[in-house]
Amino acid sequence: MTRVSKRDQIVEAADDLFYRQGFDHTSFADIAGVVRISRGNFYHHFKTKDDILDAVIAARLANTRAMLADWQVQGDSPAARVGAFIDILLTNRDKIERHGCPVGTLATELAKLNHGAQADAAAIFTLFRTWLRRQFDQMGQGARADDLALHLLARSQGIATLMTAYRDPDFLCRERDALHDWLDGLAPPPPHH
Amino acid sequence: MTRVSKRDQIVEAADDLFYRQGFDHTSFADIAGVVRISRGNFYHHFKTKDDILDAVIAARLANTRAMLADWQVQGDSPAARVGAFIDILLTNRDKIERHGCPVGTLATELAKLNHGAQADAAAIFTLFRTWLRRQFDQMGQGARADDLALHLLARSQGIATLMTAYRDPDFLCRERDALHDWLDGLAPPPPHH
DNA sequence: GCAGAAATAGGACAATTGTCCTAGTGACTG
DNA sequence: CAGTCACTAGGACAATTGTCCTATTTCTGC
Numbered sequence: 001m002t003r004v005s006k007r008d009q010i011v012e013a014a015d016d017l018f019y020r021q022g023f024d025h026t027s028f029a030d031i032a033g034v035v036r037i038s039r040g041n042f043y044h045h046f047k048t049k050d051d052i053l054d055a056v057i058a059a060r061l062a063n064t065r066a067m068l069a070d071w072q073v074q075g076d077s078p079a080a081r082v083g084a085f086i087d088i089l090l091t092n093r094d095k096i097e098r099h100g101c102p103v104g105t106l107a108t109e110l111a112k113l114n115h116g117a118q119a120d121a122a123a124i125f126t127l128f129r130t131w132l133r134r135q136f137d138q139m140g141q142g143a144r145a146d147d148l149a150l151h152l153l154a155r156s157q158g159i160a161t162l163m164t165a166y167r168d169p170d171f172l173c174r175e176r177d178a179l180h181d182w183l184d185g186l187a188p189p190p191p192h193h
Numbered sequence: 194m195t196r197v198s199k200r201d202q203i204v205e206a207a208d209d210l211f212y213r214q215g216f217d218h219t220s221f222a223d224i225a226g227v228v229r230i231s232r233g234n235f236y237h238h239f240k241t242k243d244d245i246l247d248a249v250i251a252a253r254l255a256n257t258r259a260m261l262a263d264w265q266v267q268g269d270s271p272a273a274r275v276g277a278f279i280d281i282l283l284t285n286r287d288k289i290e291r292h293g294c295p296v297g298t299l300a301t302e303l304a305k306l307n308h309g310a311q312a313d314a315a316a317i318f319t320l321f322r323t324w325l326r327r328q329f330d331q332m333g334q335g336a337r338a339d340d341l342a343l344h345l346l347a348r349s350q351g352i353a354t355l356m357t358a359y360r361d362p363d364f365l366c367r368e369r370d371a372l373h374d375w376l377d378g379l380a381p382p383p384p385h386h
Numbered sequence: 387g388c389a390g391a392a393a394t395a396g397g398a399c400a401a402t403t404g405t406c407c408t409a410g411t412g413a414c415t416g
Numbered sequence: 417c418a419g420t421c422a423c424t425a426g427g428a429c430a431a432t433t434g435t436c437c438t439a440t441t442t443c444t445g446c
Contacts, residue, residue, distance in 0.1 A: 112213065157351040161351070237423065
């Protein structure tokens with residue numbers, strides 16, 4: 001009758017709570033309250049809290065991979081796809097204003113905790129980086145593609161951070177427009193001889 | 194004999210630990226271990242942990258104010274001063290790679306904790322924002338000055354976040370150069386008639 | 387319907403948390 | 417010298433933490 005396994009329910013609830021409250025500040029009791037499971041019963045599904053974190057990161061990696069694969073076949077052009085990426089900031093505005101970017105805040109928190117899973121969390125960044133690099137590559141940016149990908153990632157992260165600090169809708173719109181202008185103004189690929 | 198009061202020692206130690214480990218993950222025991230004070234004795238200096246946070250934020254506000262006042266009288270021109278601001282990312286590279294930007298990470302953490310002091314933490318951002326706005330204003334940017342200040346803040350925050358995630362020195366240098374180019378390329382003030 | 391496996395509840399456990407109290411020290415003031 | 421005050425040590429306190437154990441229930445394959 002349960003469409004998803006209890007294990008997946010735990011991962012899903014933990015994913016959400018880790019995003020909204022942070023990993024360290026989320027307790028077994030918090031997750032148990034959402035999944036409606038006995039607190040001591042976690043041990044049957046996950047040996048430690050770190051195991052839950054590993055599962056959450058694995059789930060985020062899988063979800064992000066699937067999302068990017070979807071994006072890859074949508075949009076008329078690579079430039080349009082990058083434009084859609086930029087607009088996530090608008091789409092997820094409320095959540096970002098309250099909890100920041102899920103990717104960036106987890107990587108930063110794990111860095112502060114000196115947690116071994118920090119590299120795994122950074123791998124989520126790399127998924128976006130690789131996807132963006134491919135778009136820029138298809139736009140003919142060649143060797144610059146990876147630099148442009150990192151640049152756009154950094155711009156997005158910075159906007160997300162200030163969105164969380166200030167919650168200023170005008171700022172978001174200005175920066176979104178600036179990113180679109182930047183994208184439009186990228187040097188076109190060298191013409192054929 | 195003690196040059197600084199015990200209270201200031203507590204604030205200083207808490208400031209450092211909040212930066213390196215995060216506010217929530219830092220305990221009274223951690224601070225007591227640094228200041229060499231009895232754990233239960235905190236109550237004499239601070240009623241609650243939130244009071245320590247308030248004191249830390251107040252100290253950061255005061256320190257930042259003093260630092261910016263120093264910067265205001267250094268550097269040949271407003272543009273040179275903004276250039277120096279950009280180069281903090283290089284100066285504090287090691288710390289940023291390990292713990293992120295002190296301003297951004299605290300604001301983000303307090304947002305996630307739904308902590309009442311989040312607005313106070315954002316006020317540290319505003320100090321930089323106002324200082325940068327003045328520089329851009331003196332550069333003749335007029336009405337754009339505040340937008341430029343927020344833009345530069347966001348760029349810096351994004352670079353700091355990716356520095357923490359990747360620790361890639363080449364990325365830092367590229368972005369630093371890009372920011373200097375952006376600064377140099379700002380439209381000059383309209384000439385006198 | 388039954389044996390075995392999977393899942394669950396409930397709680398024990400030591401450790402740690404923030405908070406708060408009391409007793410006592412030492413220095414300065416009258 | 418008596419008295420006040422800032423400061424401190426040590427620990428009590430209930431609550432919460434992650435972890436782990438042991439019954440008991442629920443489900444599954446035969």
